[in-house]
Structure formats: C-alpha cells, structure tokens
Amino acid sequence: xxxxxxxxxADRRPALFWRVLGYAVLFGIxxxxxxxxxxxxxxxxxxxxxxxxLFSASEIVLVVATIAAIVGLTFVFRRFVDRRPWxxxxxxxxxxxxxxxAAGFALGAAMILIVFTVEYALGWMRIDGVKxxxxxxxxxxxxxxxxxxxxxxxxxxEIAYRGYLLQNVGERFALWIxxxxxxxxxxxxxxxxxxxxxxxxxxxxxxxxxxxxxRLATRANWLGVGWHLGWDxxxxxxxxxPGYTALEAxxxxxxxxxxxGLAIEGxxxxxxxxxxxxxxxxxxxxRTGREIHxxxxxxxxxxxxxxxxxxxxxx
Numbered sequence: 001x002x003x004x005x006x007x008x009x010a011d012r013r014p015a016l017f018w019r020v021l022g023y024a025v026l027f028g029i030x031x032x033x034x035x036x037x038x039x040x041x042x043x044x045x046x047x048x049x050x051x052x053x054l055f056s057a058s059e060i061v062l063v064v065a066t067i068a069a070i071v072g073l074t075f076v077f078r079r080f081v082d083r084r085p086w087x088x089x090x091x092x093x094x095x096x097x098x099x100x101x102a103a104g105f106a107l108g109a110a111m112i113l114i115v116f117t118v119e120y121a122l123g124w125m126r127i128d129g130v131k132x133x134x135x136x137x138x139x140x141x142x143x144x145x146x147x148x149x150x151x152x153x154x155x156x157x158e159i160a161y162r163g164y165l166l167q168n169v170g171e172r173f174a175l176w177i178x179x180x181x182x183x184x185x186x187x188x189x190x191x192x193x194x195x196x197x198x199x200x201x202x203x204x205x206x207x208x209x210x211x212x213x214x215r216l217a218t219r220a221n222w223l224g225v226g227w228h229l230g231w232d233x234x235x236x237x238x239x240x241x242p243g244y245t246a247l248e249a250x251x252x253x254x255x256x257x258x259x260x261g262l263a264i265e266g267x268x269x270x271x272x273x274x275x276x277x278x279x280x281x282x283x284x285x286x287r288t289g290r291e292i293h294x295x296x297x298x299x300x301x302x303x304x305x306x307x308x309x310x311x312x313x314x315x
Contacts, residue, residue, distance in 0.1 A: 013083055016172050020165060023077050024185075027160055030069040034062055052137045055145040063152035070156045074164050082168065084300040089163040090221040097222035104214070104226025111273055112234045118269060119240075124253025127239070130246050139246045146244050147233050154228035158221045161186050162211050170298035175216070178298070183208035190263075199259070200266030203274070207265055210278045216292050217285040219302060240264055 007015055014022070041061045042054075049057050071091075078086055094101060119125035130139070161182050170178035187204030211224040235241055239249025241262050251258055259267030265274075285291060296306045 011083075014081060016168060019077070019081055020168055022081070023073070023160075023164055026073055027070065030066065030073060031156070033069075034066055037065055038062055052141055055141050056148060059145045059148040059152075063148050066152050067155050070159060074159055077164065084171075088167045088171075088298070088300050088302040089159060090167070090215050090219065090302050091159055091163060092220055092222075094222055094225075097218075097220050100218055100220065100223040101226040104223040104228075105230035106226075107277070108227035108230030108232075109234045110230075111277060112231050112238070112240070115235075115270055115273055116238050116240060119251065119253060119258065122253065124251060124258055125240075126250045126252070128248040128250070131248055134246045142244050142246060143237060146236055147229075150229050150232040150236070153232055154225045157186075158211065158215075158225045158228060161208065162215045162221050162224055166212055166215065167298055167302060171300065172297070174295050174297060175292065175304070176294040179209055179212045180205065182212060197263060197266050199256075199268075199271075200263045203259075203265035203267070203271045206271060206274050206278065210274055210281065213278065213281050213285065213292065216304065217281065217290040235264070 005015075007018060009015055013019070038058065042058055045057050045061070046054055074089060075086065078084060078089060116125060120127070165185060166178050166182045169181050173181075183205035184201070186208040187201045190200070190204065211227065214224040214227065215221050217223075236243040237245055237247075239245040239247045240251065241264055255267070257268045259265060259270065264270060282292075293304055293306045296304050299305050
C-alpha cells in the first residue's frame with residue numbers, strides 16, 4: 001500500500017525521512033538538556049573546587065555527559081532503528097586514528113590563522129592587548145575550558161551530520177545528493193545562533209562538503225573532528241567571533257568579506273580559504289588512491305560503492 005511505503009521500507013524499517021527526523025528531534029533534546037545539567041552541576045562544583053578550576057571542571061562534566069548522550073543516541077538508532085552496523089558511522093577508536101585527529105587539528109588551526117593574519121594585515125582586525133582584569137590563571141582556565149567545550153562540539157556535530165545523516169542519506173541516494181543534503185541541514189541547524197543569510201548557507205555547505213570529503217577519503221570522521229576542534233577553538237580564542245577570548249579584539253572589515261557576529265563562515269574570505277582547502281583535499285584524495293565516486297552510494301559499513309554496485313544497496 002502506498003501509505004505504508006511512506007512510513008515503512010521493504011525490509012520493515014522506518015522510512016529514511018522518519019528515521020532522520022526522529023534522530024534530529026532527540027539530538028536537539030539532548031543538546032538542550034546541557035543547560036539544565038549546568039544549572040545542577042555548577043553549584044555543586046563551586047563548593048568543591050577553587051574558582052580557578054571551576055570553569056574547566058564544569059566544561060568537563062558537560063562535555064562528557066553530552067558526548068555520552070549523543071553517542072548513546074546514535075548507537076541506539078543505528079543498531080535498533082536503522083538495523084545497520086556501527087561501522088557506518090565512521091567513528092572507529094580515536095586512539096587508532098590519533099594521527100588523523102592531530103593532522104585535522106593542525107589543519108583547522110592553520111586555516112583560521114590564515115584568516116586572522118589576512119584580516120589583521122588589512123586592518124580589519126585590531127588587537128589592543130589583554131582584557132582588563134584578566135590574569136594568567138584566568139586566561140589559562142578559559143583557554144582550557146573552551147578547548148574542552150569545543151571537543152564536545154566537534155565530536156557531537158561530526159557524529160550527527162557526517163556520521164548519522166550523511167550515512168543514512170548516502171545509503172539511499174548518490175553521494176553528491178547526500179553531501180549537499182548534509183550541508184543544507186548543517187547550515188539550517190545553526191540558524192538560532194547565527195541568523196539566516198544566504199552567504200552563511202553557502203559557507204556552511206562548502207564547510208560541510210569539506211568535512212564530508214575528509215570522512216569519505218579517510219573512511220572515518222576523526223580527521224574532521226580534529227579540524228572542527230582546531231578551527232572553532234582558535235577562532236574563539238583569537239576573538240574572531242564573540243565569545244570568551246581574553247583579547248581586546250575588534251573586527252571592522254567589510255561584512256561581505258568578514259561575515260558578522262557568529263556567522264563569520266558567511267564571509268567571502270573564509271569561503272575562499274575553505275574552498276581552496278577543499279580543492280587541495282580532493283586532489284590529495286585522488287593522488288593517494290582515495291578518489292570519491294560521487295554517483296556512488298554508501299554501503300551499510302560506510303564503504304563507497306561505485307554506481308553500478310550501488311543499485312543493489314538495500315533501501
């Protein structure tokens with residue numbers, strides 16, 4: 001019956017749309033509970049720890065709880081809703097992929113440093129020293145706390161977008177469709193914090209494409225996790241976005257090139273930097289025998305199937 005096909009697949013699983021929607025709703029609920037956990041944990045920690053350690057300790061509790069919740073949610077959906085192997089999530093042991101993590105972090109940090117250096121050289125970025133009242137202990141505490149915070153951001157977003165979403169759409173449709181869909185959802189999900197601009201959507205799609213290529217070329221998400229961590233942590237620490245930087249930083253460049261507020265990925269400078277890195281990554285993947293077949297699909301284990309073989313992939 002037609003109505004059943006809208007909800008149930010031939011192998012008696014929920015249809016793709018409903019699986020992804022259910023996952024997205026529960027993913028959002030897990031993230032929203034972070035604030036409530038902070039309300040409970042912070043008073044307890046403030047009584048047990050000195051003030052200099054409170055910020056980092058609070059972030060450790062929140063990040064561990066958030067990662068545990070998102071990984072647990074993803075495992076349950078992958079095992080019992082998708083009824084497919086965990087290998088498709090592209091999250092093998094991080095220790096086995098520690099080289100990917102380190103390389104990704106270095107690349108993300110280097111790229112955001114390029115953005116910072118260009119803006120500083122053009123007079124779009126001004127640093128007037130350290131904020132008043134910030135001592136060495138406060139600076140170290142905030143840097144460590146924010147580093148821990150962005151570990152949670154990187155792991156949770158990569159397992160959700162380039163793990164669960166990309167894998168499920170990629171099992172059903174061609175990879176280029178899966179990557180574009182992931183990028184569009186990734187950009188839309190940041191609406192609440194960045195607002196909507198077409199420039200940010202374009203930037204988010206290119207950034208998501210870049211991260212998806214990392215996952216597809218290495219068959220794992222850890223290179224992307226490292227890149228995400230290095231990029232977010234350094235842009236926050238250098239004052240490129242409103243956040244917890246210890247620097248007296250002012251950005252005054254043209255919005256078209258720098259973006260605005262938290263939506264700096266919508267600036268043409270960052271779009272250009274990521275686009276160049278994306279092209280270099282595609283060349284690297286091809287020259288190292290990791291070429292991506294964009295008309296292919298993903299096997300349940302996350303391997304790329306070329307177009308003819310993809311037709312036999314279960315739907």
